[in-house]
């Protein structure tokens with residue numbers, strides 16, 4: 001690994017780096033290694049979530065970010081790491097990640113013409129011995145065997161026992177651990193997040209800080225979309241984005257009262273704005289970005305919401321795009 005510095009040598013101002021009113025300074029590395037995420041200049045930080053994440057980085061707190069899909073949870077952690085030059089690795093706890101992937105396993109290799117068995121470290125022992133932020137993405141999708149492996153490193157001293165090796169690993173002082181989840185322990189009550197599990201509360205209890213990142217106020221969401229798709233930065237473009245975010249909010253309201261079984265996430269709004277620049281047609285872009293994902297029985301309601309925000313019909317010929 002090309003991380004030459006093992007400890008953060010300086011501090012950065014939260015005010016200047018994250019645009020959040022605060023006198024705080026947080027530790028940062030001075031060199032960027034290959035594991036530091038690429039900086040996204042257009043990223044806009046949510047003050048509360050950012051302060052939670054910074055407490056995690058600065059004071060070694062375990063931080064869990066919960067929220068609906070596409071609200072920016074995973075990228076938020078990466079973008080904080082990018083500004084601190086903190087190496088960062090993201091592990092998606094999908095159904096295929098196994099205990100062996102996390103802990104490590106014996107592998108057979110050829111050395112000097114002979115077959116030798118060698119223990120190959122999994123991602124947890126590898127990451128925890130370095131100044132590294134480990135992001136456990138989709139935490140609520142992890143299989144129970146995987147979750148019990150993780151439980152060990154959530155303990156306060158975070159030691160990790162490699163049973164097959166009779167070794168106990170101590171975490172590097174700048175090893176950090178974060179997670180993102182759509183549901184919060186009780187399983188999915190919305191029907192949106194198939195494949196998630198209810199979480200063991202003894203495990204949930206081990207997270208020191210839990211923050212929620214859901215939908216932002218319209219003006220902030222508009223600024224995010226505009227930052228992502230700068231070609232929309234015209235009078236007409238801004239007007240469109242306002243209407244797009246308004247429509248997204250209507251789908252969220254309709255979802256919460258049970259009229260729609262799906263909703264537009266901030267990610268969908270960004271994709272729609274991007275697709276507008278590809279199709280040069282916001283209706284066609286809407287149809288392919290969201291409308292076609294809706295159940296047929298709900299498409300009339302979505303057409304009505306579109307009409308309300310844009311003052312024009314989402315004409316039937318578009319619906320077959």
Ligand SMILES: Nc1ncnc2c1ncn2[C@@H]1O[C@H](COP(=O)(O)OP(=O)(O)OP(=O)(O)O)[C@@H](O)[C@H]1O
Nearest residue numbers: 042043044068069070071072073074075076224267
């Ligand atoms: N505050 C923001 N500023 C700029 N871009 C953002 C912001 N929030 C989200 N985005 C963009 O929205 C998209 C979705 O973000 P991300 O993948 O982090 O969401 P998520 O909450 O992790 O979703 P999921 O629950 O589906 O994993 C990304 O392309 C990201 O760059």
Ligand SMILES: [Mg+2]
Nearest residue numbers: 073074137180
């Ligand atoms: Mg994510």
